[in-house]
Amino acid sequence: MKTGHFLMIAIICSASSSAHSAELLAQPEYQEGQTFIFNNGRVEQYSGTDGNLIIWKHRSGRKYSRAPSFFVPILQWKTSRSRGSRKLNGHPDKLWPLRANKKVRFSVVTNSEFRKKNQNWEQARRRRSVQFWTCHTRPMVTIQVPAGQFETQPVECQKFSTSSMKVLQKQVWYYSPAVGHYIRKDNQSYLSGKHSSILLVTTLTGRAANPKRIRSILDKIKSEPTG
Numbered sequence: 001m002k003t004g005h006f007l008m009i010a011i012i013c014s015a016s017s018s019a020h021s022a023e024l025l026a027q028p029e030y031q032e033g034q035t036f037i038f039n040n041g042r043v044e045q046y047s048g049t050d051g052n053l054i055i056w057k058h059r060s061g062r063k064y065s066r067a068p069s070f071f072v073p074i075l076q077w078k079t080s081r082s083r084g085s086r087k088l089n090g091h092p093d094k095l096w097p098l099r100a101n102k103k104v105r106f107s108v109v110t111n112s113e114f115r116k117k118n119q120n121w122e123q124a125r126r127r128r129s130v131q132f133w134t135c136h137t138r139p140m141v142t143i144q145v146p147a148g149q150f151e152t153q154p155v156e157c158q159k160f161s162t163s164s165m166k167v168l169q170k171q172v173w174y175y176s177p178a179v180g181h182y183i184r185k186d187n188q189s190y191l192s193g194k195h196s197s198i199l200l201v202t203t204l205t206g207r208a209a210n211p212k213r214i215r216s217i218l219d220k221i222k223s224e225p226t227g
Contacts, residue, residue: 025098028180035209038198071173084112098153103136132160145183145199150176
């Protein structure tokens with residue numbers, strides 16, 4: 001995929017300025033309908049707020065809730081087969097404004113339900129779990145993604161076992177002040193040994209963030225070679 005093939009807003013010119021980006025490392029403010037599309041087909045569309053939560057919409061139309069800090073796990077969700085919520089303990093927002101060598105600790109208590117096809121929610125299997133997280137910021141780094149080249153503030157997060165305190169998972173989020181969102185996420189599971197990354201392809205705003213345009217971009221992503 002060519003660099004900036006789908007980029008819809010003129011932000012790349014400011015991505016290389018350290019002094020400018022340092023001024024923009026406060027929590028982002030999103031616009032109604034602002035949409036971020038990633039190379040794995042993931043779509044994140046801003047749908048407003050509910051108290052202290054940010055509501056995002058999936059490409060399917062279903063909604064889910066997150067904390068203002070993008071590195072905190074999803075706090076409320078519902079699909080046809082599962083639903084759940086998380087209670088956040090701690091103050092991950094203290095990592096803002098982002099700059100190198102800051103650190104926060106927090107935990108989340110997850111209550112989730114899973115049902116089989118043709119089951120109602122009263123028959124669902126229920127699960128409760130606790131996750132401990134630490135997140136810290138690395139020095140700024142310039143990275144390349146399909147949307148272009150941007151200066152980013154990496155945020156590295158680790159999830160720990162509640163019994164052994166061993167690291168179970170590592171995530172690295174690359175936040176771009178020019179974009180106002182993370183543009184890359186690396187995920188490493190130490191249980192399965194699997195590693196994955198997602199990269200920003202484009203961001204849409206205003207009338208451009210419509211279902212037809214989103215579908216067109218997703219079809220283009222699907223049709224292009226991945227090697």
